[in-house]
Amino acid sequence: MTAYDDLMEFTRDTQALGQVAGRLGWDQETMMPRGAAPQRAEEMAAMESVLHARRIDSRVGDWLAAIDDKTLDAVGQANMRHIRRSYERTSKVPAALATRIAKLTSAAQGIWAEARAADDFKAFAPTLAEVIMLKREEGQALAAGGDVYDAMLADYEPGTTGADLEAMFGAMRPVLSELRATVRAAEGPAKLSGSFDEGAQMKLTRQLAKAFGYDMARGRVDKAVHPFSSGSGLDVRITTRTNESDPFNCFYSTIHEVGHAAYEQNIDSAYLLTPLGSGVSMGVHESQSRIYENQIGRSRAFTGWLFGQMKDAFGDFGIKDEDAFYGTVNRVGDGYIRTEADELQYNLHVLLRFDLERALMTGDLQVSDLEAAWNDRFEADFGYAVDKPSNGVLQDVHWSVGLFGYFPTYSLGNVYAGCLNEAMRKALPDLDANLAQGDTSAATAWLGENVQTHGGLYEPREVIERAAGQAPSEAPLLAYLKEKFRGIYGL
């Protein structure tokens, strides 16, 4: 056994234990009896402590020192890149600081939830200030003199900097804001109304999951409060939710999570339980969920097929034809909440958070000014005022649990999806004819071969560049959105 073999064997066990911890998380949201929560917290903490001990295990340092990456093949070198990055990250952060962050963010999530329920930002502000202070300290340790926010981004999107995103998002904001205003001034498509049996929603949602290539033999669909995808390799489970008056929430949550899950399921099986065996970054992950959900799932062609399926499942539900249905699916509405936003407005929500959290990290924005900054920016971009903190600065859990640098990956994913969609459409000129039959196989196969199969083999931007044939840019997404929404709104 070489040092590399030893390290990979150790890493394989760590990956397997990580999958176990992930499955506990799935169980907690779907199956766990409610009274089990205190015990589960101890079980999770014990698993976390096992995983942490493996991350700082001194043998890993010895193996890393003994391995000359240049003697390895491309897969070996990619494995080493992931393992070294993770080990160095852990080594840079003092253990005491990591413990303080873990304890604080665990408590902060509860404080945030209470403040949101009470619509009282001031009740959360001191805690948020503490979180920011500790996360900045962590960022400084990670950056080692470099940019603190870039160091945070690297946790979610290695290879992308704050400056990259500033340029990209800066180009997007005026276009999206103007398109949004134009669309909102026009007469929109009808809103869906009526009541849709939740059992029938779940039945159709399972059909949709299969239609998008989700392998049920290596996964399952359950209900949960928040839709999510969980696990890698041979056991990738998704959840969705139902609401009698809003079947689109169920269907598009499912398709979105199938995008995440299919990515995990379609990674080269040779990478199972190695660092290459899961999605390479948050942005690339989101590119898959978004292209499944939007560019494919909300396309004119696919919604035409879905219209028929919904009529079969629910009878006449008051939408007259496929064109009207396409409009209804893509209707641009009012709203304050990111997770409920339509395809056009979604990125405006993210851009706002990116600018604010970056300013919080640099110190250009203080927590005491955050609520006003949020409200001003929201009104500027959306044209109406935030009515209460739970519809504004308190709506997302992310900052309370210390996730800074995470929000922008949502929009980066949309940008990547735009690039991939352009290339995919070129490669598959007959795609719409297939989608109109509910057949997504050409699209999912193209994404499987060009993106998903690689897992962690390439760096995130390289994955997109190889698949799209050019460097990532916001231009395809913007062009796609303009064409789509001008068409729907007859502009």
Added chain:
Amino acid sequence: MTAYDDLMEFTRDTQALGQVAGRLGWDQETMMPRGAAPQRAEEMAAMESVLHARRIDSRVGDWLAAIDDKTLDAVGQANMRHIRRSYERTSKVPAALATRIAKLTSAAQGIWAEARAADDFKAFAPTLAEVIMLKREEGQALAAGGDVYDAMLADYEPGTTGADLEAMFGAMRPVLSELRATVRAAEGPAKLSGSFDEGAQMKLTRQLAKAFGYDMARGRVDKAVHPFSSGSGLDVRITTRTNESDPFNCFYSTIHEVGHAAYEQNIDSAYLLTPLGSGVSMGVHESQSRIYENQIGRSRAFTGWLFGQMKDAFGDFGIKDEDAFYGTVNRVGDGYIRTEADELQYNLHVLLRFDLERALMTGDLQVSDLEAAWNDRFEADFGYAVDKPSNGVLQDVHWSVGLFGYFPTYSLGNVYAGCLNEAMRKALPDLDANLAQGDTSAATAWLGENVQTHGGLYEPREVIERAAGQAPSEAPLLAYLKEKFRGIYGL
């Protein structure tokens, strides 16, 4: 922190990780997608390896050496008894032997399953001989000059010896065999026939679980191929199964598993995630499942109530009244299979296995003679011949996975249930009036206070002795069975 505090903190994490591994097992039997099996094997192996490393962790040896048990209170001393016993057991067995046993029994289970499917004992015999050889080697290491079979028993029922069981079972066998023959010669109650909707079975089975005090806020009921109970403390889950023609299988599997689960749920919450926080032995565990299932669940009083519930759920199903129903529930039938045996015959199946496995361990019986020995003994005790190995020596998985010393705990559990039932009936003279209303609360509260709450605080025999007010004996069980079955068969 004292050495005891450190050891208990370490132990608490180990217990939590053990619960996680148990939950994976539950998931595998209930929720896991079938294609996930190869990955799950790696996840389980990684967990097992973490748990093993903790069992042999040298810090535990240091703590054990530093702790003077006499300075601790009763709970502390009981914790130390469990921890020392487990550590010493692990220390006594050479690591290489433990690995060989783990590998062999993992393969042997598959070989046994194939041999059973092919009804070919010879295909399994060489593997079984190997298992016995290694288990005997392990037993010798554990016994350190003492009785090998006693050392094996100690894994499941500390404090009980092969000689104890030989005396107890020796007194039971002629009585049971004679009662069996007498009953079988008489005209029996009607057999249940008809079709019973499986959805309605599950609905009623959940009612039964609640009626027996199972706390659904800290548990759940799912379907699985084999009924089981899993987990301790705040998360104790059970499974059952349905068969359209046999609702009793569903109901009494549920009640049996609720007996196991209620034991775990009712342990003093101060013992959560400590060595005292789960059932003290297999025998005491089985005493709870059996008394719930038989002495309470199959009593004349409770079946009277159940008859009404079944009529509500399924309409008229051809049994004329409560008395007839009581007979049908307790009907003594033909059969070869232990797990399907009625209350009267069940122990004869176990006594057979105890004598044979003990003889296998001492070397008085060779694997080459096992099938014949099984068949001879079966015909002597049951009055008819085994028709094929899958109905005989190949029916149980236990020996293939190295479980020697486990079988007798089933009958010991029945003996304990007999003792507890006698004491409980004395303490609760009005119990039948409650049971006739479907109200088991007096019985389950009595068992909760007198048995379950103690968890691992006392040694197994002491638990029963304290609750029953006298040393365990087979006499109450035999008297109960005689009275019950003579009554039902009008003898």
